[in-house]
Amino acid sequence: MKFFIDTADVAEIRAAHDLGLVDGVTTNPSLIAKSGREFKEVIEEITSIVDGPISAEVISLDAEGMVREGQELAKINPKKIVIKVPMTGEGLKATSIFASEGIKTNVTLVFSPLQALLAAKAGASYVSPFVGRLDDVGHDGMEGIDQIRTIFDNYGYQAEIIVASVRSPLHVLRAALIGADICTIPFSVITQLAKHPLTDVGIEKFLADWKKGQK
Ligand code: E4P
Numbered sequence: 001m002k003f004f005i006d007t008a009d010v011a012e013i014r015a016a017h018d019l020g021l022v023d024g025v026t027t028n029p030s031l032i033a034k035s036g037r038e039f040k041e042v043i044e045e046i047t048s049i050v051d052g053p054i055s056a057e058v059i060s061l062d063a064e065g066m067v068r069e070g071q072e073l074a075k076i077n078p079k080k081i082v083i084k085v086p087m088t089g090e091g092l093k094a095t096s097i098f099a100s101e102g103i104k105t106n107v108t109l110v111f112s113p114l115q116a117l118l119a120a121k122a123g124a125s126y127v128s129p130f131v132g133r134l135d136d137v138g139h140d141g142m143e144g145i146d147q148i149r150t151i152f153d154n155y156g157y158q159a160e161i162i163v164a165s166v167r168s169p170l171h172v173l174r175a176a177l178i179g180a181d182i183c184t185i186p187f188s189v190i191t192q193l194a195k196h197p198l199t200d201v202g203i204e205k206f207l208a209d210w211k212k213g214q215k
Helices: 010-018 029-035 039-049 063-074 089-100 113-122 131-136 141-155 169-178 187-193 197-213
Strands: 002-006 024-026 054-057 081-086 105-110 126-129 160-163 182-185
Touching: 002 010, 002 187, 010 039, 010 187, 024 182, 029 039, 039 054, 054 105, 063 081, 063 089, 081 089, 089 105, 089 113, 105 113, 113 126, 113 141, 126 141, 131 141, 141 160, 141 169, 160 169, 169 182, 169 187, 182 187
Parallel strands: 002 024, 002 182, 024 054, 054 081, 081 105, 105 126, 126 160, 160 182
Antiparallel strands: none
């Protein structure tokens, strides 16, 4: 499973990249706003750090505006930039236009397997079901991932499933068990993944035994 980092904070991206854990990056308008930086400038810097797909989201609500914005963003780095498009009728129209122009898309704000199916049919390169936000309203977000995996496998859709809105290591574990292609993970969760109390206890014990043996 590929790991994307879900942030527009370049310090976090560099830190996760140093761990060898960044196959790509997803951003969204809230994350860009949180970074306090100019949109294109941050995206450009991210492309200089990460050798992989980098999602940049459009803010227009009509297909024409989405396509205009997306074409501009794609120019930053045609190989790496993926245009993030919302899962709406207009978003689907824009997705099929981008597909015909060879521009990669990530259909975002997906909350049901049927929405994922529509995105794949429209030619999306990636679909992003938001599991954490579904959990927040009492649904099991990961159940939807399982169904999307089955649907895509049934029909051989090439769109890659990005498990998004990840809140805990358990989301990552379940994504890997289901066979999701990608998990886009906040930095705080990436750091949790490596930790285990028994690892720390084990290191302490090895070091203590080592010191005893040196006397
Ligand atoms: C996905 O690409 C989104 O950026 C993200 O995962 C949204 O997550 P949130 O629900 O934590 O805002």
